[in-house]
Structure formats: C-alpha cells, structure tokens
Amino acid sequence: xxxxxxxxxxxxxxxxxxxxxxxxxxxxxxxxxxxxxxxxxxxxxxxxxxxxxxxxxxxxxxxxxxxxxxxxxxxxxxxxxxxxxxxxxxxxxxxxxxxxxxxxxxxxxxxxxxxxxxxxxxxxxxxxxxxxxxxxxxxxxxxxxxxxxxxxxxxxxxxxxxxxxxxxxxxxxxxxxxxxxxxxxxxxxxxxxxxxxxxxxxxxxxxxxxxxxxxxxxxxxxxxxxxxxxxxxxxxxxxxxxxxxxxxxxxxxxxxxxxxxxxxxxxxxxxxxxxxxxxxxxxxxxxxxxxxxxxxxxxxxxxxxxxxxxxxxxxxxxxxxxxxxxxxxxxxxxxxxxxxxxxxxxxxxxxxxxxxxxxxxxxxxxxxxxxxxxxxxxxxxxxxxxxxxxxxxxxxxxxxxxxxxxxxxxxxxxxxxxxxxxxxxxxxxxxxxxxxxxxxxxxxxxxxxxxxxxxxxxxxxxxxxxxxxxxxxxxxxxxxxxxxxxxxxxxxxxxxxxxxxxxxxxxxx
Amino acid sequence: xxxxxxxxxxxxxxxxxxxxxxxxxxxxxxxxxxxxxxxxxxxxxxxxxxxxxxxxxxxxxxxxxxxxxxxxxxxxxxxxxxxxxxxxxxxxxxxxxxxxxxxxxxxxxxxxxxxxxxxxxxxxxxxxxxxxxxxxxxxxxxxxxxxxxxxxxxxxxxxxxxxxxxxxxxxxxxxxxxxxxxxxxxxxxxxxxxxxxxxxxxxxxxxxxxxxxxxxxxxxxxxx
Ligand code: SF4
Ligand code: SF4
Numbered sequence: 001x002x003x004x005x006x007x008x009x010x011x012x013x014x015x016x017x018x019x020x021x022x023x024x025x026x027x028x029x030x031x032x033x034x035x036x037x038x039x040x041x042x043x044x045x046x047x048x049x050x051x052x053x054x055x056x057x058x059x060x061x062x063x064x065x066x067x068x069x070x071x072x073x074x075x076x077x078x079x080x081x082x083x084x085x086x087x088x089x090x091x092x093x094x095x096x097x098x099x100x101x102x103x104x105x106x107x108x109x110x111x112x113x114x115x116x117x118x119x120x121x122x123x124x125x126x127x128x129x130x131x132x133x134x135x136x137x138x139x140x141x142x143x144x145x146x147x148x149x150x151x152x153x154x155x156x157x158x159x160x161x162x163x164x165x166x167x168x169x170x171x172x173x174x175x176x177x178x179x180x181x182x183x184x185x186x187x188x189x190x191x192x193x194x195x196x197x198x199x200x201x202x203x204x205x206x207x208x209x210x211x212x213x214x215x216x217x218x219x220x221x222x223x224x225x226x227x228x229x230x231x232x233x234x235x236x237x238x239x240x241x242x243x244x245x246x247x248x249x250x251x252x253x254x255x256x257x258x259x260x261x262x263x264x265x266x267x268x269x270x271x272x273x274x275x276x277x278x279x280x281x282x283x284x285x286x287x288x289x290x291x292x293x294x295x296x297x298x299x300x301x302x303x304x305x306x307x308x309x310x311x312x313x314x315x316x317x318x319x320x321x322x323x324x325x326x327x328x329x330x331x332x333x334x335x336x337x338x339x340x341x342x343x344x345x346x347x348x349x350x351x352x353x354x355x356x357x358x359x360x361x362x363x364x365x366x367x368x369x370x371x372x373x374x375x376x377x378x379x380x381x382x383x384x385x386x387x388x389x390x391x392x393x394x395x396x397x398x399x400x401x402x403x404x405x406x407x408x409x410x411x412x413x414x415x416x417x418x419x420x421x422x423x424x425x426x427x428x429x430x431x432x433x434x435x436x437x438x439x440x441x442x443x444x445x446x447x448x449x450x451x452x453x454x455x456x457x458x459x460x461x462x463x464x465x466x467x468x469x470x471x472x473x474x475x476x477x478x479x480x481x482x483x484x485x486x487x488x489x490x491x492x493x494x495x496x497x498x499x500x501x502x503x504x505x506x507x508x509x
Numbered sequence: 510x511x512x513x514x515x516x517x518x519x520x521x522x523x524x525x526x527x528x529x530x531x532x533x534x535x536x537x538x539x540x541x542x543x544x545x546x547x548x549x550x551x552x553x554x555x556x557x558x559x560x561x562x563x564x565x566x567x568x569x570x571x572x573x574x575x576x577x578x579x580x581x582x583x584x585x586x587x588x589x590x591x592x593x594x595x596x597x598x599x600x601x602x603x604x605x606x607x608x609x610x611x612x613x614x615x616x617x618x619x620x621x622x623x624x625x626x627x628x629x630x631x632x633x634x635x636x637x638x639x640x641x642x643x644x645x646x647x648x649x650x651x652x653x654x655x656x657x658x659x660x661x662x663x664x665x666x667x668x669x670x671x672x673x674x675x676x677x678x679x680x681x682x683x684x685x686x687x688x689x690x691x692x693x694x695x696x697x698x699x700x701x702x703x704x705x706x707x708x709x710x711x712x713x714x715x716x717x718x719x720x721x722x723x724x725x726x727x728x729x730x731x732x733x
Contacts, residue, residue, distance in 0.1 A: 082717070085713070200723055281722075506539075
C-alpha cells in the first residue's frame, strides 16, 4: 500500500439551485483574461442536457479518458504514445471553439457615439476573438433550465438505454424534470489529462493531489483537452497554452475554501482530505464497469485505522493532515454513508469529486385538477395528507437508468441503494419533525436502506445544517514547504497568463 | 560577395540559431512553442498541416541523410531507374509540402479568427518557407537529377564548412536558383530563434517512455 492524501470534494445535488454564483466567482478570479473568456473552469449545466462543451460526455466523439483492454489493462482512449507524436501536427479529436461558444461583448460605444438619426442606436454583439460583429448562436448555459430541450435535452448522451416511452415522458410538460450539475476539474487519481500530455506539462501534486498545468512547460500540443473526458482543460487561444482549474490552491494554502465552494449559495459543496492507496490505482481503474464505484470506494482508506495511520505517516503525511482526514465530510459522504458517487466512473480517471445524486421527484399525473401520485402511500406517503412526501423509486420521473448512467457507470443497484438511504433520511426526519408517518413505516424505510436512526440524523445534519467549518475541513497544506521548494521565486502573482507569473506572459514573436 | 554568402553567412546563421535559441529558452520559455490555432479552425488545418509537415520532414530528412551518408546515398542512386524514382518521389513530396504550406497561408489569410492570432513574424516565416520550397521545386524541374549532383556540389561545400575550411568553389558556379536556395536555407536557420520554428526542438520525444502519471512533491526528487 502507498497511502497518499488527496483534497477531495462532494457536491450535494439536492441543494444546488442553479444560480451560477460559483461560476461567476471563479470567472472573476481566474478566467477574466484575454483568450480565456470562453472558459468556465466551474460550470453548472442543466441535466438532461448536452452540457458544455456540447455533448462532452460522448467519448466516441471526443475520445477522453481510458479504455479497458481486458483484465487489468488500460489504454488511453485518445491514442497510443506513438500515435500521439504522429498526431501532433493536427489532433483529429480536438474540440474547437464552436463546440463551446464564441465569446462576445457588445458594441456599447455605439450607444453614445452614434450619429443623430431616425432610429435608436443599438449595441451590436461583437466577437471577442475577431472584434467583428457576430450572430450569437451559442453561449454558456445555452440550454439552461431545459431551454431548447428538444434539441439539447433530447440529445443527452445519458439517455442511452432508456426506452422511447421514458424519453417521451421526460419531454411531457407536466412531467418535465431537471436538475443542475455543477462541474469543476475532478482532480482525478488517474487523470487522463496528465497521461495525454506529450510534454509532461501537467502533474499531480504529491502532497494533496491537486492537478496543475505548468504554463511554462506547455507547448500547445493540445492533447490534454482531448485526454480529459470531462473537458476540464481548456485551450487559451491567445497565449497558446492550456489552462485548467487549480482548485484555488493559493486560497487553500492559506486556509480558505476555493472561491466556488466559498461562494456557493446552496451550500452544496464539501471539501476535505481523504487517504487513498495509490498502489491500487491501476487495478481499480481497470475493473469492469459495474465494479468501478465499489473499487474506488475501497481504494479510499479508513483514517482511523492504526495501520493506515502508520503507513500514512511513513509516507510523510503529518498528524494534522490525518486529523483533517478523520474530520473530513467527504470521507463520511463517500465512504461511511456511501451516498456520494463519482461522475461517469466509466471514464476510468478515478475522479475525486463525488456527487450526492438529487432526490427523484415522484411521477404524478393531473387528475381532477390535482396531482395524483400513484404510490404516494407506499413507503411512508400518508393517507391523511395525500401528499407525495416520499419519492418512490419505481415511480420516479427521472428513470434510475439515467442516474446510473451518470453516477455509477450504469450499475442501477448502486444508485438505488443511495436513493433508499436518502429516502429513509427523509422519512425519518419527517416523522421527527412533523410526526405524520407511522413508526412502522419509518422502521421499514430505515431497514430497507440499512441505516440506523442515528445515522439518518447525522446524514440530515451534515446535509441540511452544516457549519462552514464542517463543510470545509481544509488540511494544512505544508505551505512552508511549498515556498521552500520555490525559493527564489516566492513572489508569484496573477498576471495575464494566470497565477504564478512575474512577467507578463507575452508572445513577442 | 560569394565569400560572404557561402563562407560567412553559414557560420553566422549557426551561431545566431544556437545562441539565440538558448537565450530564448532561457529568458522567454513561455513562448517557446508554436502557437496552435487548431482550436479556432480545425478542418483546414488538418489538411494543410499534415501535408506540410510530413512533406517537409521527408524532404528535409533526405537532404540531411545525403549530407551524412553521401557515399551510401551515391550508391543507392546508381542506376537510372532508382535515380528516376527517387527524383519523382522527392518532387512529389516537395509538391505535397508546397501545397500544404500554400493552403496554410491561405487559411491564415482567409479566416479572420486565425488571422487575429497571427504575429508579423508568422507572416514573414510563412512567405519565406513557401519561397524556399518553391525554389526547391524550381530547381528540381529546371536542373534535373539534383539528388545526384547535390552530392558533388553542396555536400562537399558543407563538409568543408564543417571542417572550418570553406571551399566555396564547389558552389560559386552553380545556377542562381540553387545559390538562392542554399542561402535562404541558412537565413531560415538564423531566423529560427525569432519565430515559431523553435517548436522543432521541443518535439516531446520523452513521451514515448515516461510513465503516464506525473507526480511532483515539494521535498522529494521522485516524480512518482
Ligand atoms: S477532470 Fe481534471 S484531473 Fe481529471 S482528467 Fe480532467 S482535467 Fe485532468
Ligand atoms: S453556487 Fe452552489 S447552488 Fe449556485 S449553482 Fe453553484 S453549486 Fe449550485
């Protein structure tokens, strides 16, 4: 075993209100520069939907991540090493700016300087690349809240495996349903971006697992953009370098939560350390699809286990960090409660950002002017109120299959287990607060989920009313050592090329 | 004049290329690459870039091989069929490079997105490279069997340059096109540190054997 520490994350999707505050916080700090206008290191997309860049999940098109080649063997889906050099002159799978959108601004000067005339002057949209007027045909969150859903939501790659009836239902006005999926770089344990970079310009920080892209080493071979299945490395067309989310490491190192975490209005984000076995990465990433989630859980180790603590210390992990790992909300959500799941485990990069899937609304039909919820009585729905207080898995409006395609590499049993737990917490808490559910039904729900009342309470507390300190357990990141390692260059600061430059990263030639 | 062009310019070019190349790597590493514009325009780039790079690599490779193994090269071309097929192949590859480059130039001119990321040096370089390949093709058409007479003119001249004993007599009598091709070649070499050409020395060959995953530690030398 080779125990390492990783700053890891959980997003609780039930709480996301789709406000995009996180995206804006990130943009204002990191990507407000020329060439990065189109980049959203943090973006929030509507699901079902095609996302950003459009259809990023379709790896037949983009070739991101890894492919399993039989027992225990992995290869980059993009290309082998030799082909990487052969394709260096033109990467056949590179998305272009049109797969994202062409950034634009408005010609506001016109409003003030237009000559007198019969018509009101208008501010025409102009491209931020060429400066020429453009017709806006796409933008960030073009399909927000199911906008244009017959084009976007209908082409969501996760609908694979759904019957045409199910697809049609998702499109019916009364039954329409969506949720938000905020995405940042997953700081994967087996990152495709690192593996695909011919120049070796991307690395994982040994101490905390943050994946960084060195701007001085990047030579614009642009393979990382294809190699990352989440499309979380971006090409800066103005500087000719790729860039990616840095998990606000300068903030983390000084004890602050990353900007998107800190500003999150729905308080959906949790951050903490986990200890994992790096020696197991290759084996875990090469498991068959249905085993991936379980294997990744097993890769994350118990920070209370004396043997693990010893191994961790032998690897240079400090007692403070071990303490942080023990207090980590991520550890609880992912490993103890098994509620948080990796996004698209089948890409095999072992993402270290986990999602608690959103509760599924129950299927209801309009009868005599009111919603009639079949099965409302099942599993704790009440005769008395007739309210659909409980989601019923069989009656869910977003089919389990869809959720399984997103969060468990197609393994429906895993998402169903998560939902039984979320459901039990809901039933239990309703019984506690409102008291209109019979004890027997609560016991049945808890039993089905395999959790105790205490656990349900703990889950509820960390979900609904965690303090700032409980959400973000930021470990000491050995900043003194980081400084030492950089001696001679400690006064890094943000310039046009991003963090870490003392000279403006200009191209003079 | 001839002395300057054929005995001084080559040395100057090499010195500028080496010193300039190292200096730029030392002080301007950020820009030590070819700024890819594929993200802004991909389809045309594919055809142009693939044709140009593979064409020019093959032709340039032939120049260098003949220079290094002139003996073997000469033997290889003994016999009219071989010489003939070699000439044809060389010419075809040159046309491939020329076509690709011309296409790339047109792409930069016609696509406004790509134009915005084109520096003045890029234009200079594109035109010069196109001229250089053009001269080469002109030679191949106008003065046949270059793959053979190259061995008796340019090759000994360059060998004499290596020996620090320039014998310009080998080249002074050559037609002007050939002279221009040779001088422009060295001029491009001198231009190397000031253009996107620097990317040729950053070919990431280590990718073939480095481990896929890269870890960096604050206090450990290991990259594992
Ligand atoms: S999500 Fe982040 S770490 Fe993972 S492959 Fe993509 S860019 Fe790399
Ligand atoms: S700030 Fe939080 S709640 Fe708002 S969109 Fe982002 S993740 Fe969702």
